[in-house]
Amino acid sequence: MAVITYLEAISQGLREEMRRDSDVIILGEDIAVFGGAFKVTRGFLEEFGADRVIDTPISESGFTGAACGAAVEGLRPVVEFQFADFIACAFDQIVNYAAKNYYRWGIPMPVVFRGPSGGGFRGGPYHSQNPEAWFTHVPGLKVVQPSTPYDAKGLLKAAIRDNNPVIYFEHKHLYRRIKEDVPDEDYIVPLGVADIKRKGSDLTIVTYGAMVHASLDVAERLSKEGAECEVIDLRSLSPLDRNTFLESVRKTSRALVVHEAQLTGGFGGEVAAIIAQDAFDVLDAPVTRVAALDVPAPFSAPLEDAMLPNPEKIYNAACKVLGY
Amino acid sequence: MDTAFLDPTLDRTTIKPDEILAPEQLTAWYRAMTLARKCDQKLAALYRQGKIVGAVYLGIGQEAICTGAVSLLQPNDYFSTVARGLAGWFLRGVEPKQVIARWLGRDVPPSHGRELGLFFADVERYGIAPYHNGSMASWIPSGAGFALAFKIKKQPRVYVAFTGDGATSPGDFYEGLNFAAIHKLPLVVIIENNCFAYSTTVDKQMPVANVADRAPAFNIPSEIAFGNDIFEVRRVAKRAIDHARAGKGPYLVEFKTFRTHGHGEHDDMGYVDAELRAFWERRDPLRLFREYLYGADGFGEAAVQALDNECTEVIEAAVIWAEAQPEPAPESVTQRIFAP
Numbered sequence: 001m002a003v004i005t006y007l008e009a010i011s012q013g014l015r016e017e018m019r020r021d022s023d024v025i026i027l028g029e030d031i032a033v034f035g036g037a038f039k040v041t042r043g044f045l046e047e048f049g050a051d052r053v054i055d056t057p058i059s060e061s062g063f064t065g066a067a068c069g070a071a072v073e074g075l076r077p078v079v080e081f082q083f084a085d086f087i088a089c090a091f092d093q094i095v096n097y098a099a100k101n102y103y104r105w106g107i108p109m110p111v112v113f114r115g116p117s118g119g120g121f122r123g124g125p126y127h128s129q130n131p132e133a134w135f136t137h138v139p140g141l142k143v144v145q146p147s148t149p150y151d152a153k154g155l156l157k158a159a160i161r162d163n164n165p166v167i168y169f170e171h172k173h174l175y176r177r178i179k180e181d182v183p184d185e186d187y188i189v190p191l192g193v194a195d196i197k198r199k200g201s202d203l204t205i206v207t208y209g210a211m212v213h214a215s216l217d218v219a220e221r222l223s224k225e226g227a228e229c230e231v232i233d234l235r236s237l238s239p240l241d242r243n244t245f246l247e248s249v250r251k252t253s254r255a256l257v258v259h260e261a262q263l264t265g266g267f268g269g270e271v272a273a274i275i276a277q278d279a280f281d282v283l284d285a286p287v288t289r290v291a292a293l294d295v296p297a298p299f300s301a302p303l304e305d306a307m308l309p310n311p312e313k314i315y316n317a318a319c320k321v322l323g324y
Numbered sequence: 325m326d327t328a329f330l331d332p333t334l335d336r337t338t339i340k341p342d343e344i345l346a347p348e349q350l351t352a353w354y355r356a357m358t359l360a361r362k363c364d365q366k367l368a369a370l371y372r373q374g375k376i377v378g379a380v381y382l383g384i385g386q387e388a389i390c391t392g393a394v395s396l397l398q399p400n401d402y403f404s405t406v407a408r409g410l411a412g413w414f415l416r417g418v419e420p421k422q423v424i425a426r427w428l429g430r431d432v433p434p435s436h437g438r439e440l441g442l443f444f445a446d447v448e449r450y451g452i453a454p455y456h457n458g459s460m461a462s463w464i465p466s467g468a469g470f471a472l473a474f475k476i477k478k479q480p481r482v483y484v485a486f487t488g489d490g491a492t493s494p495g496d497f498y499e500g501l502n503f504a505a506i507h508k509l510p511l512v513v514i515i516e517n518n519c520f521a522y523s524t525t526v527d528k529q530m531p532v533a534n535v536a537d538r539a540p541a542f543n544i545p546s547e548i549a550f551g552n553d554i555f556e557v558r559r560v561a562k563r564a565i566d567h568a569r570a571g572k573g574p575y576l577v578e579f580k581t582f583r584t585h586g587h588g589e590h591d592d593m594g595y596v597d598a599e600l601r602a603f604w605e606r607r608d609p610l611r612l613f614r615e616y617l618y619g620a621d622g623f624g625e626a627a628v629q630a631l632d633n634e635c636t637e638v639i640e641a642a643v644i645w646a647e648a649q650p651e652p653a654p655e656s657v658t659q660r661i662f663a664p
Contacts, residue, residue, distance in 0.1 A: 054507075061465060062498075063503060066472055068466050069468065069471075071469070072466075074477075092456075096456055097456040097462060102663045105446070106434055142662070
């Protein structure tokens with residue numbers, strides 16, 4: 001065991017998979033010589049060579065399409081988008097080619113798209129987004145978003161070993177802030193399995209990504225005030241582990257859904273709808289959502305702080321649900 | 325007047341190979357082109373009868389390009405084309421009955437009713453690589469990816485992308501060729517310039533006279549040739565394929581041709597000038613090939629007629645077979661979203 005950061009966990013997971021399987025290659029902007037904008041792939045070029053660590057031109061659709069083709073031909077490409085926001089440039093290749101390939105032809109396409117996502121450090125409208133809901137709407141794509149170093153490493157390994165396109169959103173604000181003990185030996189975190197990050201009996205908080213940590217802070221505060229929150233980290237949005245949060249809601253009778261992405265059309269709406277439909281009979285309060293405001297991510301600190309969800313907003317919403 | 329439709333240096337109304345060809349080769353290519361023509365005509369009829377629903381897209385008039393280029397490929401090379409290159413699919417062993425059954429939405433491989441007959445991919449059996457289902461520029465990047473895999477695995481294989489003039493406008497055309505050119509990938513891009521992107525003429529699609537004029541941006545070789553002459557297609561495509569296979573990087577070929585039917589059969593081509601149509605009808609690829617085969621170097625009219633008859637029978641039997649195939653079960657709709 002060693003204490004490593006979320007970023008180091010991603011880097012380790014990727015390096016171990018590249019050592020394990022020579023078919024794993026990585027492509028992206030500035031990932032080889034420079035080691036990536038966030039240094040996830042620092043040293044990879046030296047270790048694995050230029051055939052497997054490829055600096056691409058600034059053309060997301062081009063290198064995404066190339067990764068998809070190479071995946072059909074037996075390689076297991078991992079594409080790094082420098083910022084998750086830039087995945088918009090490759091949207092067509094992902095939703096119209098990668099997502100539908102197996103359905104159309106029965107030909108697997110094992111490719112991973114890594115997207116450093118999320119706000120909180122003044123990145124502005126094009127370096128702060130959480131675009132997971134653009135993709136959870138598309139059948140044929142798997143979408144994951146780890147919140148801890150352990151999950152980050154294990155989910156990345158599972159994504160690389162999966163025979164389908166997987167979009168892996170890694171929250172930039174967790175990169176160097178979140179650390180934990182991670183086993184030295186090989187392990188995976190299976191896709192489609194949620195994790196209960198804190199046990200509780202009074203309120204279920206369903207969340208993922210950076211908001212897991214904000215929710216855990218709130219759970220700690222509420223515990224001191226006498227209410228126990230169960231914090232469910234979805235980890236995978238597609239496939240979705242419904243049972244874990246439904247079972248929790250059947251126990252607590254109250255549900256709060258939290259994510260950093262904007263509210264309208266956000267993935268939380270899907271979770272809320274499932275709870276409303278499948279656990280309606282046990283609910284003691286309306287299913288409530290906490291999310292970013294429905295505005296683009298602004299640059300200036302007071303604006304971004306006003307836009308993003310935070311422990312205070314989660315706490316206030318939790319109190320409302322608990323007191324309903 | 326004719327010079328307004330095609331550069332006179334490219335134009336020809338009789339064709340002749342400049343290589344020694346075996347009768348089996350000529351037969352195979354003529355059969356593939358004739359099967360494609362007759363299959364397309366049958367598809368049009370099935371569409372008018374309401375048996376093919378939605379839309380149907382034909383490649384009549386463009387058969388020589390895919391046939392000539394695919395005839396040069398090794399079995400482990402890949403290519404991708406929509407059904408405008410139907411003859412290329414047939415040359416690789418795809419059977420007309422499979423194509424017709426897929427247009428009818430039947431439960432047959434590889435799509436089991438999930439995809440239009442317009443598209444076909446099966447790498448294992450035919451070396452036809454899967455491609456995007458919409459934008460025809462999108463398989464330049466994925467083609468670069470297949471070529472990248474060949475290069476990384478140090479295999480002397482090539483990938484040939486067949487697409488159209490309209491597909492050279494989207495960004496994927498540039499992004500794919502740019503990536504392939506940087507890495508000197510074995511990618512051959514063959515543009516079937518058939519005068520129209522749906523209804524839009526080339527002069528409204530691009531500020532250059534030829535698609536091939538775009539090649540200098542990638543520092544790759546390019547050629548322009550007459551696409552209705554199968555022998556000319558082979559001459560030019562061979563240079564492109566040899567270049568790519570030798571590790572020298574991508575190659576762009578533009579074949580001038582003409583789409584004699586609409587974008588799809590729902591399109592009456594009201595926007596096409598009668599003289600332009602007549603010009604190209606005199607240069608129909610199957611007609612040119614047939615006239616060559618009638619001559620001293622060919623088989624004579626009777627043998628050609630026998631091949632034509634055989635193809636007619638194949639298509640008739642294919643329709644009967646296809647119509648007898650089951651439709652997919654409704655409950656299968658949720659299957660095969662994810663690979664195991």
